[in-house]
Amino acid sequence: MSIWEYANPKKFMQTTGFLLPWVSGLAGLTLAVGLIWGYFFTPDADKFASTVKIIYLHVPAAMMAISAWTMMLVTSLIWLIRRHHVSALAAKAAAPVGLVFTVIGLVTGAIWGQPMWGTWWAWDPRLTAFLILALFYLGYIALWAAVENPDTAADLTSVLAIVGSVFAFLSRYAVLFWNQGLHQGASLSLDKEENVADVYWFPLLVCITGFVLLFVALVLARTRTEIRARRLQALIARERVA
Amino acid sequence: MIALLIRDLRLAIRAGGGFGLGLAFFLLVAVIVPLGVGPEPATLAKIAPGILWVGALLSCLLSLDRIFALDFEDGSLDLLATSPVPMEGAVAVKALAHWLVTGLPLVLAAPVLGVLLNLPVQGYLWLVISLALGTPALSIIGAFGAALTVGLKRGGLLMSLLVLPLYMPTLIFGAEVVKRGAAGMAVGTPLALLAAITAGALALLPFAAAAAIRVNLR
Amino acid sequence: MIALLIRDLRLAIRAGGGFGLGLAFFLLVAVIVPLGVGPEPATLAKIAPGILWVGALLSCLLSLDRIFALDFEDGSLDLLATSPVPMEGAVAVKALAHWLVTGLPLVLAAPVLGVLLNLPVQGYLWLVISLALGTPALSIIGAFGAALTVGLKRGGLLMSLLVLPLYMPTLIFGAEVVKRGAAGMAVGTPLALLAAITAGALALLPFAAAAAIRVNLR
Amino acid sequence: MMPDLGKYAEAVIWSYVSTIGLLLGVVVLSVWQGRRVKRSLEEVEARHEESDA
Amino acid sequence: MTLLSVQDLAVARAGVPVLQGVGFALEPGRALVLRGPNGIGKTTLLRTVAGLQPPLAGHVEAAPDSVTYAAHSDGVKSTLTVAENLTFWAQVFGTDAVATAMARMNLRDLADRRAANLSAGQKRRLGLARLLVSGRAVWVMDEPTASLDVDSVQLFGAVVRDLLAAGGAALIATHIDLGLEAEVLDLTPFKARKVSQGGVRSAFDEAFT
Amino acid sequence: MTLLSVQDLAVARAGVPVLQGVGFALEPGRALVLRGPNGIGKTTLLRTVAGLQPPLAGHVEAAPDSVTYAAHSDGVKSTLTVAENLTFWAQVFGTDAVATAMARMNLRDLADRRAANLSAGQKRRLGLARLLVSGRAVWVMDEPTASLDVDSVQLFGAVVRDLLAAGGAALIATHIDLGLEAEVLDLTPFKARKVSQGGVRSAFDEAFT
Numbered sequence A: 001m002s003i004w005e006y007a008n009p010k011k012f013m014q015t016t017g018f019l020l021p022w023v024s025g026l027a028g029l030t031l032a033v034g035l036i037w038g039y040f041f042t043p044d045a046d047k048f049a050s051t052v053k054i055i056y057l058h059v060p061a062a063m064m065a066i067s068a069w070t071m072m073l074v075t076s077l078i079w080l081i082r083r084h085h086v087s088a089l090a091a092k093a094a095a096p097v098g099l100v101f102t103v104i105g106l107v108t109g110a111i112w113g114q115p116m117w118g119t120w121w122a123w124d125p126r127l128t129a130f131l132i133l134a135l136f137y138l139g140y141i142a143l144w145a146a147v148e149n150p151d152t153a154a155d156l157t158s159v160l161a162i163v164g165s166v167f168a169f170l171s172r173y174a175v176l177f178w179n180q181g182l183h184q185g186a187s188l189s190l191d192k193e194e195n196v197a198d199v200y201w202f203p204l205l206v207c208i209t210g211f212v213l214l215f216v217a218l219v220l221a222r223t224r225t226e227i228r229a230r231r232l233q234a235l236i237a238r239e240r241v242a
Numbered sequence B, C: 001m002i003a004l005l006i007r008d009l010r011l012a013i014r015a016g017g018g019f020g021l022g023l024a025f026f027l028l029v030a031v032i033v034p035l036g037v038g039p040e041p042a043t044l045a046k047i048a049p050g051i052l053w054v055g056a057l058l059s060c061l062l063s064l065d066r067i068f069a070l071d072f073e074d075g076s077l078d079l080l081a082t083s084p085v086p087m088e089g090a091v092a093v094k095a096l097a098h099w100l101v102t103g104l105p106l107v108l109a110a111p112v113l114g115v116l117l118n119l120p121v122q123g124y125l126w127l128v129i130s131l132a133l134g135t136p137a138l139s140i141i142g143a144f145g146a147a148l149t150v151g152l153k154r155g156g157l158l159m160s161l162l163v164l165p166l167y168m169p170t171l172i173f174g175a176e177v178v179k180r181g182a183a184g185m186a187v188g189t190p191l192a193l194l195a196a197i198t199a200g201a202l203a204l205l206p207f208a209a210a211a212a213i214r215v216n217l218r
Numbered sequence D: 001m002m003p004d005l006g007k008y009a010e011a012v013i014w015s016y017v018s019t020i021g022l023l024l025g026v027v028v029l030s031v032w033q034g035r036r037v038k039r040s041l042e043e044v045e046a047r048h049e050e051s052d053a
Numbered sequence E, F: 001m002t003l004l005s006v007q008d009l010a011v012a013r014a015g016v017p018v019l020q021g022v023g024f025a026l027e028p029g030r031a032l033v034l035r036g037p038n039g040i041g042k043t044t045l046l047r048t049v050a051g052l053q054p055p056l057a058g059h060v061e062a063a064p065d066s067v068t069y070a071a072h073s074d075g076v077k078s079t080l081t082v083a084e085n086l087t088f089w090a091q092v093f094g095t096d097a098v099a100t101a102m103a104r105m106n107l108r109d110l111a112d113r114r115a116a117n118l119s120a121g122q123k124r125r126l127g128l129a130r131l132l133v134s135g136r137a138v139w140v141m142d143e144p145t146a147s148l149d150v151d152s153v154q155l156f157g158a159v160v161r162d163l164l165a166a167g168g169a170a171l172i173a174t175h176i177d178l179g180l181e182a183e184v185l186d187l188t189p190f191k192a193r194k195v196s197q198g199g200v201r202s203a204f205d206e207a208f209t
């Protein structure tokens, strides 16, 4: 049995129908643990004072915003190559979630910027690239909304996701070139570098896991909705023909 | 007339998110200008009032061709002209629909974009007020331009050329209000002039636009 | 293919002065920005490279919907798709026609507008070079955006939303070349990157655009 | 129990409020859409079974 | 009582006279079919009668707000549904005949379909249903049955007969037979002549001599 | 030798199956007229045959580059003259039959007229002349005679007869009689059925069960 069996809508509905409650529960639990730990039980940092607590929201959201786009790119490619409907619908389902994560990243960043840099917004390369990513999300969602025929929309948005990824990547490097910024460099990586102390690192890790699980749960739920909506549309159209 | 307003709003929303798109374009202008000009906050703060107004103006401009061209192409305009609705009223209603879909969201979203362009804090209120006063003029002047070019296939660029000079006074006074407001100076004079332009345009241009449409139809 | 090029050029010129309009819009942007921003020469000189590039980009954008939408509406695109011309070739030729009508005149006229915006003298040469290198990318990226939205009635605003983010790297490098040139700094790196973007876009995007059109026609 | 947030309390609280608000927003929206679509699909499927039988 | 009367009318397209000396009158209950080869000027004549363009010479007389016009293109909004399209026109004309109009033109099954998803003939039926909701007495129609199938042409014939029975009138330009008992006016003899042979002069000619 | 053959074809519009089980073959010199009420799916079928949309099931076989399609809309550029319009298509298809095509469709007097200034029927004649300059052997036409007058319909009939005599073939969807000796295929029996009654499934349905 191959992984592609899950690309069958019926099989997908069965499997995820079973998985979804577990994933959602786990996501809620992890998030609650991580956020409560971060908010109530971590000390202030020297440079950041109490604002360090924003990191538990900002960093996971920013990471997931990028990961969500990557996931959409992959599912779009799968749709273009193998024509599995579930794949296209999963990309469609993920886009609004990704956009919300992007907005969270932007909003928490802006709120954090006010005390730290004395400004809500600066044209820092990372921030700018992030704003551009938000624009790509908007365009992608708008294109899905504007095209009526679902297969046409899936094809067009997939092409957009691929071309858009290339240009989003280019923009990322272009803005680096254009301005040296205020923003933190990459100081986190999964094998934990020295400049983040354990007190912040563990709750952050829990929060990141929580965001990942939340993303998975939301995408599964929304993909199920999209599949049902698709079937609904087909049935209604068929009623009209008959 | 109300039927026409409802129809135009419905069409704008169905055609893929009327409200959202004008806004998104406004946002895009606020992003591409710093990308072109460079990121220094001081420079940006200086040009912010002007750029925000230019952005509002352009996102109005881009949606103008919806006002009449679609109705012309599918024949609705012919039918409207032979219907009991007076053409002047139809023009006014269509300009109103355009403003509700384009101008109003801009007014509401402008403060957020002010943040992106480092607009000084005192400027926000005046930005919103000047846009609220000025964008109706943009819509009705635009409707007039659209009426002049309605028979031409994709007259978009030509229309921009006709409309932009007409937009200049509105732009100048609008940006001036924000600039003075941001610098903490008195804004009375430009604000009054802006209001006068809007009132005058609203009172007179529907007639000119209706005449232009009648000429273009025959 | 050459027939298609000639036809597109002829259509652009007949439809009310193809060449002139893009230019005129560029000129208008160069005029309204000082009006909005205010007249200080130092500020203008600072923002000139960016504004000129933004103007070029917007006047490209405004004429994009001509590339395919007209042909779609009157059925020519259906007929082209069943003709012996490969769609990829048609896309490339149409982007070329768009560039000849919009990009090329901008390149030639840019120095004049530099004067309006107080661009420092050393910048002129780099302005022309960067536009000459960058505007072909704008045309072909725009053709891709137009292909995505070709089935939608008046998709103009949606197209802008899709296309503008794609324009950003070109804009950044283009404006950077002029800025550095005007400041008398070395321009090698951004110029090379600009050229790379143009070359890559020209090599790959016709295929993506042709695929999008085929999807939109069915 | 409540941590002392010092002079940055506003920033921290606002970021938590906005984040949780936005997250709840998508969650509620997704659940609501899911319910609505599921209900109408069940209606239509029931109708279909009737007419097929 | 005459619903529509046209006297010695000359019409021009793009400034070029195409027809001259056209005259007819429509009494209640009468239909007039205009015939003539392609390009003779039927569309131009109908647009003039509908008041969309001024006549070059002569007069068109009709009671105010009594004429409604159906052109080649239907004025159908493709993003609105069939019912929404009709409701809009009913509101504009201040009538409430949407349901009956849909029933008469066999559109009931399509009421909630977006107009973009109609076939050519279905769209045409929608365009004709608009005439029914206008509540006007004089229908001026340009090739109303293009792309309609045989049944729909009969449906349309019945609708026009009802209009006439109710005291309305119809002016129809068409190339095919509608199965209506209507007078026929062939426009070929009215083709505009050269000025030297008694043709009308345009305002510019007039001023020039 | 068969110029165009269609086997067990099912076509869909906007994802909804409209016709299924359609099959026919066109030998050189034969014309096939498709009939059926409005909305049965003629346009959809022709677009599928022309290769503009993929079939839902079944096959369309034709020699490469042998089919040319004429839709409801003519693809006429209104700012170009009649001659320029035709010359463009002649160059695209690599032929040089512009003069003969204009002569055949009675367009010579209009050669230098901008297409925007043509009447509905004249524009249609121009659209049909494009088929002549394509030099292709199989013509697929959707209501080619809409808004043509009687003489022009005969002119068109003669042109199609010449095509057939030269070994070509024609597939025509129409509601009116063209005066051609052609086979007629009524599409009514091929209307798509419900899945429960043996209808085709769309790709998504297929996956769902």
Ligand code: HEM
Pocket: A055, A058, A059, A062, A063, A105, A106, A107, A108, A109, A110, A112, A113, A114, A116, A117, A120, A121, A126, A127, A130, A131, A183, A184, A185, A186, A187, A188, A189
């Ligand atoms: C609107 C403003 C901001 C945006 C859009 C933004 C965006 C981002 C992004 C995209 C990341 C990268 C996540 C990843 O790649 O894994 C990130 C990480 C981070 N941001 Fe921000 N940020 C903003 C403001 C701020 C501010 C004001 C601060 C604090 C002074 C800050 C602190 C951090 C930190 C500490 C990280 C983790 C860096 C790492 O180790 O990778 N951010 N932010």
Ligand SMILES: Nc1ncnc2c1ncn2[C@@H]1O[C@H](COP(=O)(O)OP(=O)(O)OP(=O)(O)O)[C@@H](O)[C@H]1O
Pocket: E013, E014, E016, E018, E036, E037, E038, E039, E040, E041, E042, E043, E044, E045, F117, F118, F119, F120, F121, F122, F147
């Ligand atoms: N600029 C022009 N110069 C000369 N003749 C013109 C010009 N513009 C239009 N015409 C002619 O005016 C005539 C009137 O066209 P009109 O559309 O009224 O014809 P019609 O009777 O409706 O034809 P059809 O049956 O084909 O619809 C046509 O012969 C057309 O060629």
Ligand SMILES: Nc1ncnc2c1ncn2[C@@H]1O[C@H](COP(=O)(O)OP(=O)(O)OP(=O)(O)O)[C@@H](O)[C@H]1O
Pocket: A237, A240, A241, E116, E117, E118, E119, E120, E121, E122, E147, F013, F014, F016, F018, F036, F037, F038, F039, F040, F041, F042, F043, F044, F045
């Ligand atoms: N989204 C949709 N849902 C259901 N049916 C649809 C949808 N879109 C189109 N249809 C139907 O598909 C059918 C096929 O239309 P098509 O244009 O092929 O018909 P046609 O035979 O060419 O008709 P005509 O003679 O009127 O031109 C029509 O009945 C139309 O209503």
Ligand SMILES: [Mg+2]
Pocket: E042, E043, E044, E142, F119, F120, F121
């Ligand atoms: Mg006509």
Ligand SMILES: [Mg+2]
Pocket: E119, E120, E121, F042, F043, F044, F142
């Ligand atoms: Mg059809």
